[in-house]
Amino acid sequence: MTPPPPSPPTASPAEALRGRLIVSCQAPPGDPMRDTGTLVRMALAARSGGAAAVRVNDPEVVAATVAAVDCPVIGLWKDGDTGVFITPTVRHALALVEAGAAVVAADATARPRPDGSTFADLALAVHRAGAQVMADVSTLGEGRAAADQGADLVGTTLSGYVPGSPVQTGPDLALVTDLAGALDVPVIAEGRVATPEQAARALAAGAHSVVVGTAITAPTALTRLFVAGLTS
Numbered sequence: 001m002t003p004p005p006p007s008p009p010t011a012s013p014a015e016a017l018r019g020r021l022i023v024s025c026q027a028p029p030g031d032p033m034r035d036t037g038t039l040v041r042m043a044l045a046a047r048s049g050g051a052a053a054v055r056v057n058d059p060e061v062v063a064a065t066v067a068a069v070d071c072p073v074i075g076l077w078k079d080g081d082t083g084v085f086i087t088p089t090v091r092h093a094l095a096l097v098e099a100g101a102a103v104v105a106a107d108a109t110a111r112p113r114p115d116g117s118t119f120a121d122l123a124l125a126v127h128r129a130g131a132q133v134m135a136d137v138s139t140l141g142e143g144r145a146a147a148d149q150g151a152d153l154v155g156t157t158l159s160g161y162v163p164g165s166p167v168q169t170g171p172d173l174a175l176v177t178d179l180a181g182a183l184d185v186p187v188i189a190e191g192r193v194a195t196p197e198q199a200a201r202a203l204a205a206g207a208h209s210v211v212v213g214t215a216i217t218a219p220t221a222l223t224r225l226f227v228a229g230l231t232s
């Protein structure tokens with residue numbers, strides 16, 4: 001039987017995030033905003049606007065952001081675009097801790113990981129390295145499993161983005177409600193939160209914090225929406 005994961009050695013950043021906004025400062029491959037200095041500026045702007053934390057992709061960007069902002073940095077490392085690609089291996093996770101991430105976000109769906117490890121292996125390694133873990137899930141079952149395997153935070157990040165998870169236009173508030181009712185760890189609403197009203201509804205549904213990305217930090221995607229609005 002696998003022994004239970006040890007408690008993380010650092011104090012939880014969860015208290016600092018309660019009822020607060022986390023801004024995801026990312027840009028997809030090929031996007032003009034995908035530049036370390038630009039992404040750090042986005043993080044600084046988010047912090048100026050009142051964000052309690054930022055969520056940042058890639059160890060290099062994490063390190064630059066940690067050096068620039070005075071709030072927790074949630075780091076992830078997207079590697080590829082199929083299967084498990086958000087912080088897919090223990091190696092990716094430890095590189096983010098090395099870069100200074102207070103929290104490592106990782107895919108915690110029930111799909112095989114490319115290094116044959118489990119989410120529990122990743123959580124244990126991150127805790128031993130002195131950071132915390134945010135589990136990106138798509139279902140209640142994945143959230144329960146992630147919490148059992150040591151996740152410090154569970155986010156709805158992957159709802160609508162993995163095979164079998166219905167595509168939705170808005171945030172998955174039903175999943176927020178289900179996770180918040182079932183788990184002892186904080187639940188983070190993430191994915192398709194597009195308005196302040198939706199963010200408030202996510203908190204009302206039981207979320208501990210809300211992550212907003214595209215609606216704040218993605219001018220290319222937002223421009224496309226307006227362009228489509230003019231041409232449809």
Ligand SMILES: CC(=O)N[C@H](C=O)[C@@H](O)[C@H](O)[C@H](O)COP(=O)(O)O
Nearest residue numbers: 024157161190191192193212213214
């Ligand atoms: C599914 C996936 O890969 N989500 C990523 C996770 O880090 C990001 O691309 C999203 O922008 C982030 O989750 C915030 O969501 P939204 O941009 O919808 O506010």
